[in-house]
Amino acid sequence: MTEPASEPVPERDVAMTVNGRARRVRCEDRHLLVEVLREQLRLKGTHAGCLNGDCGACTVELDGQPVKSCLVLAAAAEGAEITTLEGVAQGGELDPVQQAFWDHDGFQCGFCLPGQIFATRWLLARDADPADTAIREALAGNLCRCTGYQSIVESVRAAAAGLRGEMGSGEVGSGVTPG
Amino acid sequence: MIRTALRHHAPTELAEAVALLDSHAERAAVLGGGTMLVPRLTRGELDLDHVIDLRRLGLGTATVTDGRVRVGARATYANLLAAPAFPGTAQLLQRVAGGITGGPQIRCQGTVCGSAAYANPSTEVPAALVALDATMHLHGPGGARTAPAAAFFLDAYKVDLRRGELLTGVTVAARPARLGYCKLKLAEGSWPIATAAAVLPPAGAADHAPGYRGAVVTLGAISTRPIKLDLAPVLDDAGRLPGDADVDEWVAARIGEPWEDELAPGGYRRMVAGAVLRRALHRAHEENR
Ligand SMILES: Cc1cc2nc3c(=O)[nH]c(=O)nc-3n(C[C@H](O)[C@H](O)[C@H](O)COP(=O)(O)OP(=O)(O)OC[C@H]3O[C@@H](n4cnc5c(N)ncnc54)[C@H](O)[C@@H]3O)c2cc1C
Numbered sequence: 001m002t003e004p005a006s007e008p009v010p011e012r013d014v015a016m017t018v019n020g021r022a023r024r025v026r027c028e029d030r031h032l033l034v035e036v037l038r039e040q041l042r043l044k045g046t047h048a049g050c051l052n053g054d055c056g057a058c059t060v061e062l063d064g065q066p067v068k069s070c071l072v073l074a075a076a077a078e079g080a081e082i083t084t085l086e087g088v089a090q091g092g093e094l095d096p097v098q099q100a101f102w103d104h105d106g107f108q109c110g111f112c113l114p115g116q117i118f119a120t121r122w123l124l125a126r127d128a129d130p131a132d133t134a135i136r137e138a139l140a141g142n143l144c145r146c147t148g149y150q151s152i153v154e155s156v157r158a159a160a161a162g163l164r165g166e167m168g169s170g171e172v173g174s175g176v177t178p179g
Numbered sequence: 180m181i182r183t184a185l186r187h188h189a190p191t192e193l194a195e196a197v198a199l200l201d202s203h204a205e206r207a208a209v210l211g212g213g214t215m216l217v218p219r220l221t222r223g224e225l226d227l228d229h230v231i232d233l234r235r236l237g238l239g240t241a242t243v244t245d246g247r248v249r250v251g252a253r254a255t256y257a258n259l260l261a262a263p264a265f266p267g268t269a270q271l272l273q274r275v276a277g278g279i280t281g282g283p284q285i286r287c288q289g290t291v292c293g294s295a296a297y298a299n300p301s302t303e304v305p306a307a308l309v310a311l312d313a314t315m316h317l318h319g320p321g322g323a324r325t326a327p328a329a330a331f332f333l334d335a336y337k338v339d340l341r342r343g344e345l346l347t348g349v350t351v352a353a354r355p356a357r358l359g360y361c362k363l364k365l366a367e368g369s370w371p372i373a374t375a376a377a378v379l380p381p382a383g384a385a386d387h388a389p390g391y392r393g394a395v396v397t398l399g400a401i402s403t404r405p406i407k408l409d410l411a412p413v414l415d416d417a418g419r420l421p422g423d424a425d426v427d428e429w430v431a432a433r434i435g436e437p438w439e440d441e442l443a444p445g446g447y448r449r450m451v452a453g454a455v456l457r458r459a460l461h462r463a464h465e466e467n468r
Contacts, residue, residue, distance in 0.1 A: 073232075140281075
């Protein structure tokens with residue numbers, strides 16, 4: 001498993017748009033997208049968790065779809081549009097899903113938030129009024145170490161209500177369509 | 180971090196992909212959605228020099244033409260779910276796609292063909308493809324060929340892919356039938372322990388009514404390969420199943436060496452197989468009333 005000393009490790013320039021900004025990074029072909037986002041672009045909101053596809057902490061949107069960035073080679077993201085957790089808030093304002101998580105204590109340590117927020121955006125873009133089973137099913141690919149699942153589910157319910165324009169306690173802003 | 184000096188290739192022509200795969204043989208692997216391949220590389224379970232990424236080959240669609248569903252090598256579970264409802268028996272593929280765990284992320288990343296090519300016994304795609312009598316489309320240095328799904332899955336993690344060959348897609352013919360699917364898993368987020376796909380003739384089909392006569396059930400995640408069972412020998416003259424204990428015993432006797440992994444021991448899989456089969460049959464009846 002050790003690299004042959006004589007062989008250079010293949011590397012390349014990768015161009016991608018990250019949070020609306022064109023970026024070009026020099027990386028090795030073996031680098032994971034999560035590594036490039038964190039180490040080269042210094043976007044530490046994307047967390048490196050299990051490196052196995054189970055925990056969801058490294059989730060980003062790639063060409064509009066939520067993906068676990070520990071399962072993506074950075075070289076395979078050439079030309080892609082990527083949104084990290086840092087790119088969700090617009091103009092310094094939390095987006096409605098983030099706001100609902102804030103209002104309903106949908107996190108403790110925040111490590112799992114990328115997965116929870118992006119899975120919620122995906123769900124609510126397809127189902128404006130999801131049943132609890134649909135909420136739990138959509139979030140199931142994200143592990144919360146603080147086991148704050150109940151308040152996370154409540155946050156999703158509140159985000160859905162807010163986006164439908166039904167403001168209740170812990171109101172969330174409207175007008176931004178997730179996904 | 181991946182420790183091998185990996186080189187990423189993203190060919191734009193199938194012939195180029197095949198040539199790369201052929202020339203690097205054991206040192207290369209196809210990259211589909213990466214949900215299995217990339218973590219295996221990260222964990223150091225695989226020692227490769229080349230990955231051949233299918234992204235640019237335009238094989239990312241699932242289409243329905245003349246009652247046949249064609250799933251391209253790069254079509255993800257989310258692509259299947261975003262397509263219009265598949266007709267007849269083919270809808271099994273959409274049911275499987277909708278139940279894949281790991282969240283929307285895995286459904287947006289993992290591919291049907293990647294799951295087929297990997298042939299992990301604890302997954303759903305191999306048995307679903309066998310249940311549907313799918314045709315596997317393969318392409319290698321000698322050109323294109325096809326293989327029936329039942330012959331493609333050889334053993335645990337072993338499929339009929341020859342040197343330089345890759346899976347370009349699968350086709351299933353949609354038949355009118357009653358369909359029931361059951362997946363047993365430990366929790367919302369966990370992988371299957373056992374699956375059963377029941378395919379019954381359409382309600383009222385002259386030769387097959389009543390009951391379960393003409394029923395075929397394919398069990399997945401139970402053994403190293405999918406197990407397809409024709410229920411005819413166990414049905415009574417009216418086409419009904421015997422009692423639960425007899426069904427369980429009959430099914431258990433048809434499982435050679437049960438599959439064993441961290442999710443469940445083989446004995447447990449053998450024990451639950453009958454119940455999972457009966458639930459799939461029950462659903463085929465109930466959902467098609
Ligand atoms: C968190 C999580 C939850 C999951 N839950 C479920 C579940 O509930 N049910 C279930 O059945 N499965 C489940 N899976 C497994 C999932 O279905 C597979 O990981 C996925 O479909 C594999 O597809 P891929 O495109 O990512 O394959 P890759 O990781 O890209 O490839 C897998 C293997 O197949 C080879 N390969 C890929 N495509 C081709 C091709 N076209 N031709 C030749 N070889 C190819 C690769 O070289 C590699 O060896 C889960 C996986 C994860 C990570």
